[in-house]
Amino acid sequence: MNKEIKRHIEETLAKGMRFDGRKADEYRPISVQVGVTKNAEGSARVKIGETDVIVGVKMAVEKPYPDTPEDGTFAVNVELLPLSNPEFETGPPGIQAIELARVVDRGVRESKAVDTKALCIEKAEKAWCIMVDICPINDAGNLFDASSLATILALQDTRFPAFDGIEIDYKTRTEKKIPLHLIPVAVTVYKIGKHLLVDPTIEEDQVSDARLTVCATEDGHICALQKGGNTPLTLSDIEAMIDYALGQIKVLRHNIGVKK
Amino acid sequence: MAYKKRVDGRDWHETRPITAKAGVIPRADGSAYFKIGDTEAYAAVYGPRNLYPRFMQDPATGILRCHYNMMPFSGSGERVRPGGSRRSKEISAVTEKALLPVLDLTEFPNAVVDVFIEFPQTDAGSRCAGICAAAIALADAGLSMKDMVSAIAVGKVDDKLVVDLNYAEESYDAEVADIPIAVIPSTGEITLLQLDGIIDKHDLKKAIENGIETCRKINEVQKNALKEKYRK
Amino acid sequence: MSELKVSEKEIVVPGEVLAEGMSYVPSYGTYRSQDKVYSHRLGLVNVDGKVIKIIPLSGKYLPKRNDVIIGKVVEIMLSGWRMETNCAYSAVLSMKEASADFIPRGADLTRYFDIGDYVMTKIVNVTSQKLVDVSMKGPGLRKLVGGRIISVNTNKVPRIIGKQGTMISMVKSATGCRIIVGQNGLIWISGEDPNKELIAVRSIKKIEEESHTSGLTEQILNYLKDLIPDAKFEEKGEENGL
Numbered sequence: 001m002n003k004e005i006k007r008h009i010e011e012t013l014a015k016g017m018r019f020d021g022r023k024a025d026e027y028r029p030i031s032v033q034v035g036v037t038k039n040a041e042g043s044a045r046v047k048i049g050e051t052d053v054i055v056g057v058k059m060a061v062e063k064p065y066p067d068t069p070e071d072g073t074f075a076v077n078v079e080l081l082p083l084s085n086p087e088f089e090t091g092p093p094g095i096q097a098i099e100l101a102r103v104v105d106r107g108v109r110e111s112k113a114v115d116t117k118a119l120c121i122e123k124a125e126k127a128w129c130i131m132v133d134i135c136p137i138n139d140a141g142n143l144f145d146a147s148s149l150a151t152i153l154a155l156q157d158t159r160f161p162a163f164d165g166i167e168i169d170y171k172t173r174t175e176k177k178i179p180l181h182l183i184p185v186a187v188t189v190y191k192i193g194k195h196l197l198v199d200p201t202i203e204e205d206q207v208s209d210a211r212l213t214v215c216a217t218e219d220g221h222i223c224a225l226q227k228g229g230n231t232p233l234t235l236s237d238i239e240a241m242i243d244y245a246l247g248q249i250k251v252l253r254h255n256i257g258v259k260k
Numbered sequence: 261m262a263y264k265k266r267v268d269g270r271d272w273h274e275t276r277p278i279t280a281k282a283g284v285i286p287r288a289d290g291s292a293y294f295k296i297g298d299t300e301a302y303a304a305v306y307g308p309r310n311l312y313p314r315f316m317q318d319p320a321t322g323i324l325r326c327h328y329n330m331m332p333f334s335g336s337g338e339r340v341r342p343g344g345s346r347r348s349k350e351i352s353a354v355t356e357k358a359l360l361p362v363l364d365l366t367e368f369p370n371a372v373v374d375v376f377i378e379f380p381q382t383d384a385g386s387r388c389a390g391i392c393a394a395a396i397a398l399a400d401a402g403l404s405m406k407d408m409v410s411a412i413a414v415g416k417v418d419d420k421l422v423v424d425l426n427y428a429e430e431s432y433d434a435e436v437a438d439i440p441i442a443v444i445p446s447t448g449e450i451t452l453l454q455l456d457g458i459i460d461k462h463d464l465k466k467a468i469e470n471g472i473e474t475c476r477k478i479n480e481v482q483k484n485a486l487k488e489k490y491r492k
Numbered sequence: 493m494s495e496l497k498v499s500e501k502e503i504v505v506p507g508e509v510l511a512e513g514m515s516y517v518p519s520y521g522t523y524r525s526q527d528k529v530y531s532h533r534l535g536l537v538n539v540d541g542k543v544i545k546i547i548p549l550s551g552k553y554l555p556k557r558n559d560v561i562i563g564k565v566v567e568i569m570l571s572g573w574r575m576e577t578n579c580a581y582s583a584v585l586s587m588k589e590a591s592a593d594f595i596p597r598g599a600d601l602t603r604y605f606d607i608g609d610y611v612m613t614k615i616v617n618v619t620s621q622k623l624v625d626v627s628m629k630g631p632g633l634r635k636l637v638g639g640r641i642i643s644v645n646t647n648k649v650p651r652i653i654g655k656q657g658t659m660i661s662m663v664k665s666a667t668g669c670r671i672i673v674g675q676n677g678l679i680w681i682s683g684e685d686p687n688k689e690l691i692a693v694r695s696i697k698k699i700e701e702e703s704h705t706s707g708l709t710e711q712i713l714n715y716l717k718d719l720i721p722d723a724k725f726e727e728k729g730e731e732n733g734l
Contacts (some may be wrong), residue, residue, distance in 0.1 A: 002564075002608035002609065002610065003608065004609075004610075004636075004637055004638055004639075005640060005641065007638070008638055008639060008640055011686075012686040012689075015686050017686055017687070017690075019640060019686075019690070019693075020690070021687075021690050036380070037300075037331075037333060037334070037380045037381045038298060038381055039333060039334060039335055039336050039337075039381055039382070040333035040334075041333075043333065050286045050287075052285075054331070054380055056331060056332065056333025056334075056380070057333070058332065058333050058338070058339035060338060060339065077332070077342065079331070079332075079342050081329075081376065081378055082304075082306075082327070082374070082376050083285065083288070083302060083303075083304040083376040083377075083378050084285065084287065084304075085287055086287065086288075086306050086309070090327055090344075092343060131332070131339050133331065133332040133333055133339070133342070135331050135378070135380070137284075137285060137302060137378075138285045138286055138287055138288075139287060140286065140287065168338075170336060170337050170338070171336065289550075289552060290550065307552070307580065308552055308579075308580040309552075309580050310580055310582075319621055322580075362506070362507075364532075367554060368554075368580055368622075369620070369621050369622055370580075370621060370622065371580035371581070371622075399505055399506050399533075399534045400534065400550060401550060401551070401552075402533060402534060402535075402548050402549065402550030402551025402552070402647070403533075403551070404506075404521075404532050404533055405506035405507070405532065405533070406506065406507065406523065406525075406530065406532060407506055407507025407530070408505065408506055408507050444507075445507060446507050446509075446525075446530065479507075482505075483505045483508070486503075486505045486534055487503050487505065490503050490549065490704060491503075
C-alpha cells in the first residue's frame with residue numbers, strides 16, 4: 001500500500017471528489033438482471049460499474065437438523081473465481097470468500113427474511129434446503145454490495161422444482177416462490193482517513209482504514225452488521241457510518257426497485 | 261428404431277446457435293464469452309505472469325495452465341459441489357493439450373499463462389465451448405499464436421452422424437458416440453480427440469471430417485468476436 | 493502471383509492469411525508457411541513495400557534494455573530493492589545504481605525507497621532468463637511523490653506519447669499536470685486540481701481505446717478543448733514527459 005497514493009486520495013476527497021470523478025456517496029452505474037441462468041432454480045446478475053456477480057440458487061430435499069426438526073435450511077457459499085481477479089487463487093474458499101459468504105448469509109438469515117418453517121415438508125424427515133452460490137465474473141471492487149443485492153434478487157426469482165414426495169424433478173418448475181418476509185438490502189460504508197464513502201474501487205478499498213457493512217429491512221431496522229479493516233472505530237464513527245449506510249440503502253432500494 | 265429427426269429440429273450437420281464476444285472481463289489480460297445452444301462459457305487469461313511454485317518454472321519457455329470449472333448451479337439436476345473433481349481435472353488437462361500446439365511461449369521463460377474457464381450454464385459440449393472461448397481469450401490477451409483453435413462435439417446418435425450433440429442426444433436411448441474434437445483451422449490438424457460410446461471405424465472417419473469442417477465454420481465466429489471488439 | 497489479402501491498418505487475428513505467393517516478406521508478428529504469410533497475433537496490418545508486420549493491439553510488457561519504466565518497490569533486499577513492473581518479470585535496483593550519492597553498506601535502505609514507493613527507472617540489462625536490472629542514474633529518474641498511477645496497455649504507449657511526445661504534451665499543457673509515461677504501461681499523473689487530473693486520466697484512456705483509429709490527435713485536441721475551454725497548448729514535447 002502506497003502512503004502517497006492514500007494521501008492523494010484523501011486530498012481529493014477533501015476537495016469533494018474521487019479519482020474517478022464520483023462523489024463520496026455515489027455508486028457506479030448499477031444494472032440488474034434476474035433469471036440469467038436456466039438450470040438454477042433462481043438466479044440474478046448484478047453489475048456495479050465493472051464489478052459483475054452472478055448468484056444461483058439451487059434447492060434440494062434433506063433431513064432437517066435434529067435440533068430444528070421443523071425447519072428447512074439455507075446456506076450461502078462464495079467462490080472467489082480466479083477468473084474475476086488476478087489476486088484470486090484456485091482452491092478451497094479462503095478467509096475473504098468465507099467472510100463475504102457469512103456476511104451475506106447473516107443479512108438474510110438474521111432478518112428472518114426466509115421463513116425456514118415454511119420449507120418443512122415432513123417434520124424431522126424432509127425439508128427443503130436452499131443453497132445460494134455467489135460467483136463473481138469480474139471484481140472491480142465492492143463485491144459485498146453486489147453479492148448481497150444479487151442474492152436477494154436471486155431468492156426472489158427462485159421457484160420450487162416439482163417434488164413428488166420422493167424425488168425432485170428439476171426439469172419441471174412450479175409457480176411456488178420462497179416465502180420471503182422481508183427484503184433486506186446491504187450497503188458497505190468505507191472510511192479513508194476521516195472521509196466516508198460507498199462503492200469503493202479496488203484502489204480505494206486497498207487504502208481504506210475500516211469498513212462497516214450494514215444490512216437493513218424496508219422499515220430501516222438493522223438486521224446485520226460487520227466491521228472490517230485494521231483501524232478501530234469510535235462510537236461516533238459507527239453512528240455516522242450507520243446513518244450514512246441507512247441513507248444509501250434507501251436510495252439503493254429506490255433505484256433498483258427492490259420490493260416484495 | 262432409426263433417429264428420424266433431431267430432438268430440436270436441427271439439420272444433421274447444423275450446430276446450435278452460437279454467440280461469441282471478446283474482452284468481456286476487464287480485469288483479465290484477455291477474455292471471451294462463448295455460447296452454443298444453452299451451454300455458456302467464460303474464459304479469462306492472466307499472463308504471462310509470475311509462476312509459483314518455483315519448481316514448476318521452465319527456463320526455456322513460459323508454460324500454459326488451464327483450469328476448467330463449472331459453477332455449482334450450472335448443470336441440470338442437483339447442485340454440483342464446488343471444487344475440482346476428477347472430471348474437471350481431466351478436462352483441464354486435455355484443454356491445455358488442445359491449446360498448447362498453437363502457442364509460442366518461448367519469449368516468457370519461467371512465466372505462466374493461466375486460462376480460467378467457467379460455466380454459468382451447461383447443456384452438453386462444455387469442454388468444446390470452453391476451448392473455443394479460451395482460444396479467443398488467448399488471442400485477446402495478445403499472445404503469439406500461429407492460429408486459433410476451434411472445437412465441437414460430433415458423433416453418432418442411433419443411425420445418424422450428427423454435429424454438436426446436445427444433452428438430450430448424449431443421453432439418447434440408443435447407441436450413441438460422443439466425440440469432442442478440437443482443430444487448428446488453417447491446417448486441419450487435430451489437437452483434442454476423445455470418444456464416449458460406440459462407433460465403427462468408417463463412421464468415425466466421417467464424423468471427424470464433419471468435425472474439421474464444422475470447426476472451420478466456428479473459427480469464423482471466433483474471428484469476428486475479436487474484430488468486433490475493435491469495430492466502433 | 494503474389495497477392496496481398498488484407499489492407500493497411502486492417503485488424504487481423506492469429507492464423508489469418510495476410511498474403512499469398514513468395515514475394516512478401518514476413519516481419520514482426522507474422523510467419524510464412526509454404527506459400528502463404530499468416531498473422532501470429534491480434535493486431536493491425538502494416539505493409540511497407542513488400543514487408544508485412546503486425547502492430548499488436550494487446551499483450552503484456554516485455555522488458556527491454558534502455559526502456560524507462562515505472563516500478564513499484566515490493567521487497568527490500570540485502571543490497572537493493574526489488575520492484576514489480578506490471579509484467580511477468582520483476583526488476584532489481586542495486587544500491588550502486590540507486591543514487592549518485594554513496595550509500596554506505598548496512599544503511600537503512602527504506603530511507604531511500606520504501607515498500608509501495610513508485611520509482612522511475614531505466615532498464616540497464618535484461619538477461620536471457622529475463623532477470624532485469626534497473627538504474628536511477630539518469631536525467632529525471634526519481635521516486636514519484638504524490639499524484640496517482642494508472643495502468644494502460646503497453647502496446648498503446650507509443651500512441652499515448654505521440655510523435656516526439658506531441659500527444660502527451662498536449663494533455664500535459666491543457667491540464668497543467670505533470671505526467672510520466674513508463675514504457676511498461678504505468679503512468680504517473682500529478683496535478684493541483686483533481687478535476688484536471690481526472691481529465692488527464694480520461695484523455696489518456698481515450699487515446700488507449702481509440703489508438704487504432706485515424707485523426708486521433710484532432711479528436712483528443714477537441715476533447716480537451718471541450719472540457720477545458722481556456723486550455724493552453726504548447727508546441728513541443730519530450731519523449732516521456734520528463
